[in-house]
Amino acid sequence: MAKIAINIATGSLQQAEMIVGIDLGTTNSLVAIIHPETKQPVALREFNTSSLVPSIVHFDEFGNPTVGEQARAFLELDPQNTIFSAKRLMGKSYKDIKENAGFFAYKVIDDDTESLVKVQVGNQFFSPIELSSFILKELKQRAEHILKTPVTKAVITVPAYFNDAQRQATRDAGKLAGLDVMRIVNEPTAASLAYGLGMNQEEEATIAVYDLGGGTFDISILHISNGIFEVLSTNGDTYLGGDDLDRTIMQHWMNEVGITIDELHQHKSLAQGLRLKAEEAKKHLSTHERFSTDWNGEVLSITKTVFEELIQPLIEKTIDCCKRALTDAKLSTDAISTIVMVGGSTRVPAVKNAVSAFFGKPVNDRVNPDEVVALGAAIQADILAGNNKDFLLLDITPLSLGIETMGGLMDVLIPRNSKIPTSVGRQYTTHKDGQGSMRISVFQGERDLVKDNRKLAEFNLTGIPGMPAGLPKVEVQFLIDADGILVVKAKELRSGTEQSIEVKPQFGLTDEEVENMLMDSITHAKDDMQIRALVEARTEAEQILDVTEKFIGKNQSLLTQQEILDTAAAMQALQMALTMDDKNLIQTKIEELNEVSRPFAERAMDAAVSGALKGKTI
Numbered sequence: 001m002a003k004i005a006i007n008i009a010t011g012s013l014q015q016a017e018m019i020v021g022i023d024l025g026t027t028n029s030l031v032a033i034i035h036p037e038t039k040q041p042v043a044l045r046e047f048n049t050s051s052l053v054p055s056i057v058h059f060d061e062f063g064n065p066t067v068g069e070q071a072r073a074f075l076e077l078d079p080q081n082t083i084f085s086a087k088r089l090m091g092k093s094y095k096d097i098k099e100n101a102g103f104f105a106y107k108v109i110d111d112d113t114e115s116l117v118k119v120q121v122g123n124q125f126f127s128p129i130e131l132s133s134f135i136l137k138e139l140k141q142r143a144e145h146i147l148k149t150p151v152t153k154a155v156i157t158v159p160a161y162f163n164d165a166q167r168q169a170t171r172d173a174g175k176l177a178g179l180d181v182m183r184i185v186n187e188p189t190a191a192s193l194a195y196g197l198g199m200n201q202e203e204e205a206t207i208a209v210y211d212l213g214g215g216t217f218d219i220s221i222l223h224i225s226n227g228i229f230e231v232l233s234t235n236g237d238t239y240l241g242g243d244d245l246d247r248t249i250m251q252h253w254m255n256e257v258g259i260t261i262d263e264l265h266q267h268k269s270l271a272q273g274l275r276l277k278a279e280e281a282k283k284h285l286s287t288h289e290r291f292s293t294d295w296n297g298e299v300l301s302i303t304k305t306v307f308e309e310l311i312q313p314l315i316e317k318t319i320d321c322c323k324r325a326l327t328d329a330k331l332s333t334d335a336i337s338t339i340v341m342v343g344g345s346t347r348v349p350a351v352k353n354a355v356s357a358f359f360g361k362p363v364n365d366r367v368n369p370d371e372v373v374a375l376g377a378a379i380q381a382d383i384l385a386g387n388n389k390d391f392l393l394l395d396i397t398p399l400s401l402g403i404e405t406m407g408g409l410m411d412v413l414i415p416r417n418s419k420i421p422t423s424v425g426r427q428y429t430t431h432k433d434g435q436g437s438m439r440i441s442v443f444q445g446e447r448d449l450v451k452d453n454r455k456l457a458e459f460n461l462t463g464i465p466g467m468p469a470g471l472p473k474v475e476v477q478f479l480i481d482a483d484g485i486l487v488v489k490a491k492e493l494r495s496g497t498e499q500s501i502e503v504k505p506q507f508g509l510t511d512e513e514v515e516n517m518l519m520d521s522i523t524h525a526k527d528d529m530q531i532r533a534l535v536e537a538r539t540e541a542e543q544i545l546d547v548t549e550k551f552i553g554k555n556q557s558l559l560t561q562q563e564i565l566d567t568a569a570a571m572q573a574l575q576m577a578l579t580m581d582d583k584n585l586i587q588t589k590i591e592e593l594n595e596v597s598r599p600f601a602e603r604a605m606d607a608a609v610s611g612a613l614k615g616k617t618i
């Protein structure tokens with residue numbers, strides 16, 4: 001059925017479905033669309049401004065967020081309340097980012113567990129999903145302002161190496177921002193689409209996408225055949241980018257002028273000024289032979305030749321990553337037919353030359369490297385909207401499929417719009433000691449609580465051998481075949497006990513019902529998210545209380561009287577917090593309990609280790 005919509009603001013007729021393409025970047029984000037008249041992808045920008053929106057969120061004293069250029073101003077002025085690089089935290093636990101914790105100038109909660117990271121701003125706790133949703137909301141509003149029409153559907157790009165959890169987190173961020181995320185597309189795939197690669201069904205090619213942004217470097221090797229992109233390998237350095245190029249110039253000038261790092265550290269504004277000059281120099285040297293400026297009465301200058309010498313080691317590092325990516329894909333450079341350049345830093349001629357020399361052919365750099373990913377996302381969006389009839393859409397799942405986890409939460413295994421056939425597996429564990437069975441309830445829908453979704457099937461996995469909570473490993477697998485039949489299997493990996501169930505094709509919903517379920521999920525996204533956060537905080541609190549209690553029972557001799565009293569008080573405070581529906585309060589009390597128990601937990605660990613050593617005989 002064709003639909004025609006009238007734009008209320010302008011009175012003009014418009015396409016029923018405007019699906020935008022969004023590049024949600026570590027440093028910058030932007031939105032692109034296919035221009036309704038020219039049919040070409042364009043990045044959206046307000047008159048006379050950049051299309052790039054810095055991926056930075058600043059919270060004022062009342063906890064209200066601002067995003068983008070305005071927020072950037074607070075990076076130096078108010079670092080605790082200015083969140084940059086939230087993308088680096090997506091789907092990560094504190095353990096994952098521990099090594100680089102120093103990178104973040106704001107407070108990332110260190111609860112030393114496997115649970116997902118949170119960022120503390122004042123007395124509020126934000127998940128990376130919420131932080132990203134602020135950026136997406138800003139992009140949505142900008143797009144609506146420019147297009148003078150509501151924007152509710154989007155294709156969002158993610159790095160090729162993003163895992164299932166990180167992709168799901170990105171979808172959730174979209175939902176929370178009021179966007180129906182039609183598809184998550186790999187950034188290198190989007191960049192290739194922007195160059196028209198893969199648009200011809202007969203074409204078969206192996207391509208390299210070299211992406212050097214402000215703070216990260218990625219190389220992806222893709223194979224395209226029949227219009228399908230397959231990622232053969234990825235490599236990179238998540239802490240290497242344009243900022244490092246700036247730093248080489250800063251260091252060079254500091255040596256020349258005779259300032260030390262310590263002096264710069266003491267004068268934040270001096271450092272910031274010098275950093276900006278260095279970035280200006282770098283950009284200038286992309287098109288000029290020398291740069292010179294005045295800085296507090298000193299003349300700072302640098303030539304392109306010197307700059308290229310300084311950055312040589314960094315360029316070498318990226319080439320080493322390219323070599324590793326090729327090795328992993330079991331390919332040599334001759335197998336690569338096309339190289340696509342992405343990211344602002346690929347404007348540096350020495351970078352382009354090195355990449356071209358390594359692969360032995362010229363690189364594709366015609367499209368603006370800052371916009372190329374978003375432009376490709378817009379092309380993908382247009383295909384999904386059905387405007388590009390040359391493209392066959394593969395069968396997809398209309399709604400997400402998942403199982404119920406602790407607290408009645410929906411854990412999505414196969415997100416909506418996944419191509420079928422497909423299969424996904426994930427591991428779960430028990431939450432009670434000696435738990436002998438596990439109920440697997442299968443749901444369909446987009447809401448965070450299973451009670452708001454549709455139950456498709458349910459079965460019990462029995463015969464789990466008695467073990468302490470958290471030890472059994474139950475692998476749940478969802479398989480959808482080409483006919484849309486879903487098979488759910490559960491297997492306890494230690495004992496091998498196994499059970500499965502089959503669910504009918506199409507899962508019995510009309511288009512209208514699917515549509516309603518989607519709309520509901522967007523209308524309720526905010527409430528759902530809050531409930532999910534609360535349930536997760538509660539579950540975490542209950543686990544910590546449980547573990548602490550057991551620990552104290554066993555290790556009483558290692559604790560001082562004071563420690564026992566303090567722990568009991570902290571546990572009681574957490575118990576009290578659990579009686580209220582306030583996730584920030586629960587989180588604060590978890591933090592406090594962790595603070596109290598950390599010293600003796602570490603001591604007990606040492607005792608256990610030295611005990612084990614003493615036990616050894618030769």
Ligand code: AMP
Pocket residue numbers: 025027028212213214215241242243279282283284286342343344345346347348369370
């Ligand atoms: P991205 O994360 O892709 O937006 O990349 C931003 C990075 O590209 C920053 O480090 C910029 O300094 C850098 N950049 C932007 N324009 C240029 C240019 N003309 N020459 C060199 N680097 C640039």
